[in-house]
């Protein structure tokens with residue numbers, strides 16, 4: 453492994469380890485962007501005063517999606533943009549609104565969870581799990597703020613059944629009743645409940661009407677205590693939360709030559725990280741935007757794994773609204789910009805699996821560490837077409853980064869990405885691509901360590917050269 457590809461792989465490991473939820477992934481990207489001089493702007497405010505040619509900015513929505521961009525010094529509304537999209541979410545188990553459960557015989561504390569996205573749920577058994585997310589908490593001054601929470605200790609576990617008690621050939625289970633974490637033994641909670649009840653009574657004794665049961669009644673008080681402690685507030689000031697479970701085992705380099713990455717959430721924090729670093733590197737130099745006539749932009753969306761149709765998903769107005777605000781001078785500038793732009797929709801792809809080669813189309817078997825994979829699908833489950841492939845190949849040639857191609861077998865099901873929906877909403881040329889990995893949607897996936905640098909270099913070169921390359925690739929024009 454070269455020292456440079458090792459550096460990118462290690463930087464990615466710290467990013468993914470700090471980002472168990474989309475909220476944390478956005479925060480991790482924000483930290484990198486701020487360090488590189490990007491300025492935070494808000495959708496709630498007008499931008500006329502704060503967004504200038506030559507500037508670098510980012511904006512978040514719901515704390516779980518983020519758009520960052522650099523404006524060319526020669527930018528004019530109506531010019532094209534180099535866009536790159538990815539997603540911040542991964543399949544996970546989420547704590548239910550009322551999660552407090554006791555095992556039927558009363559011996560175990562259990563926590564009710566809901567499945568989020570299409571996880572390979574059998575991989576969540578026997579892992580050392582904890583919780584992370586965001587809590588809405590009340591500060592002493594009365595304001596209510598959102599706090600990022602990440603509890604590092606393994607406090608939860610979903611136990612498998614001993615083989616002696618059920619010799620199943622294939623492992624099957626009920627997702628409601630058997631994918632059910634334990635949080636310890638009930639005896640501990642019983643002692644705790646007494647103390648907690650007094651505080652619950654206290655907060656109820658002011659005669660306040662309570663439209664919902666207290667958080668400490670809906671969830672195990674010890675879980676609320678942990679969250680309150682992490683947020684630096686009292687338990688009664690935790691008003692609500694969105695928490696998911698994550699594996700406390702850290703992501704690491706693996707393989708006999710450190711050529712692999714063993715990690716949770718490779719899909720799609722690999723692309724989120726590479727997008728952030730690619731953009732930063734492309735405009736890291738102070739003069740980098742001097743000759744730029746376009747805008748270089750990344751958008752990292754939450755909710756891809758559940759169909760993207762939310763206020764901050766790729767199917768929302770988040771990206772169109774930002775593009776419109778940046779190109780709103782003339783009546784048709786927004787539409788002109790869309791048609792001169794390109795979107796790289798970046799999401800992880802499937803590496804060939806050595807034990808299941810027959811599952812892959814024989815001429816399209818991507819391999820790890822051999823570069824990003826362009827995904828093609830005749831039925832537009834991926835948005836790639838020829839002009840997109842040509843431009844990507846030109847960029848890859850300049851970057852010295854190898855590329856691979858993927859199509860799914862005709863007799864196989866196919867995934868999809870944010871590419872088709874964004875290209876339909878924007879009318880912008882789109883390419884679907886991403887690094888390849890094994891075990892997508894497992895709690896512990898495997899990716900290629902060298903591919904992190906491949907993607908960063910490719911993205912950086914795309915941003916650096918899009919405005920020059922775009923006018924040369926002609927469609928819908930008479931020549």
Ligand SMILES: [Zn+2]
Pocket residue numbers: 539719720756799800
């Ligand atoms: Zn994905």
